Amino acid sequence: MRFRCAVLDDFQDVAAASADWSVLGDRVEVVSFTEHFASEDALAAALADFDCVITLRERVPFPAGLLNRLPRLKLLIASGMRNSVIDYAAAEAGGVTVCGTESSGTPPVELTWALLLGLARGIVPENNALRDGGPWQSTVGADLHGRTLGLLGLGRIGSRVARVGLAFGMDVVAWSQHLTKERADEAGVRLAPAKEELLADSDFVSVHLALGERTRGLLGAAELALLKPTAYLINTSRAAIVDQDALLAALRDGRIAGAGVDVFDVEPLPADHPMRTAPRLLATPHLGYVSRANYARYYGQAVEDIQAYLDGAPVRILG
Numbered sequence: 001m002r003f004r005c006a007v008l009d010d011f012q013d014v015a016a017a018s019a020d021w022s023v024l025g026d027r028v029e030v031v032s033f034t035e036h037f038a039s040e041d042a043l044a045a046a047l048a049d050f051d052c053v054i055t056l057r058e059r060v061p062f063p064a065g066l067l068n069r070l071p072r073l074k075l076l077i078a079s080g081m082r083n084s085v086i087d088y089a090a091a092e093a094g095g096v097t098v099c100g101t102e103s104s105g106t107p108p109v110e111l112t113w114a115l116l117l118g119l120a121r122g123i124v125p126e127n128n129a130l131r132d133g134g135p136w137q138s139t140v141g142a143d144l145h146g147r148t149l150g151l152l153g154l155g156r157i158g159s160r161v162a163r164v165g166l167a168f169g170m171d172v173v174a175w176s177q178h179l180t181k182e183r184a185d186e187a188g189v190r191l192a193p194a195k196e197e198l199l200a201d202s203d204f205v206s207v208h209l210a211l212g213e214r215t216r217g218l219l220g221a222a223e224l225a226l227l228k229p230t231a232y233l234i235n236t237s238r239a240a241i242v243d244q245d246a247l248l249a250a251l252r253d254g255r256i257a258g259a260g261v262d263v264f265d266v267e268p269l270p271a272d273h274p275m276r277t278a279p280r281l282l283a284t285p286h287l288g289y290v291s292r293a294n295y296a297r298y299y300g301q302a303v304e305d306i307q308a309y310l311d312g313a314p315v316r317i318l319g
Contacts, residue, residue, distance in 0.1 A: 005052035007032040008060055019299035027310060036268050044069040054302050058083055059267050064090035075309050079298040088319040097309060098318045101301035108288035109160045112206055112236045115260030119232050119282050145169040150202030154179055158208030159187045173198055177214055199226040211238035221246040227256050236288045239263040251280045262288050
């Protein structure tokens, strides 16, 4: 029996072209699913006859209940080397090997600046007006030079966002729970004494924190109320770090100038989700990791993971 591998959420139908699957020969049959499975029942039914599943990022949870419904599953591959929605204990108990792939921090850094610049210069409304025969110039852009960029998180991605901000001549300030002055100095930025001061002083705030118990709901209504009415919020990290209802209220009431969001509480976003029609919002469908080079890395190393597993020497094991 051939080893069957399912590729989940291959929305653009590019997994097959993003890596050289031919090295697996006739040992493996690869099937891509271009539509998202909205329920665990649908997912369990679709994956029942697969030995391997490749899942992108943390969109699809693999709790014990689902893993127990997939007795044929032997190998679960997640893009990235960290995944908080896989029950590793249940996977181990069921004899499922979990492997990861490397992931580049470059695409989310670049998307962060695409959203920030798009908001600051009114790119979308001006483009729409130009195409639709609307007014010639209707917005006045927000300046970056000399303005304050507040970063929540100064890790692998946040520090690279900081370098771009400095190149624009911005005053960059950062905060996270365990960020030290020494680390901030290394990055050439100021350390904010408190999250509240960063929010109140910044013209642009960008979120670059991992999701955990300390960061879930970190920005709620009280925190968003500290932002200037001329400030912009960017979140390319995880939706749950920012209270979605509080953000929607701030946008609707005009209490902040705008927000750039790439992550949502439900993905893919339902057609009737309020984020689709929120004012002052520049939103993208979780494109932070979506780039040709990153896909080549994800799927190329997924092929390596499968090959190594079949050869009896799994690599990049997670758990």
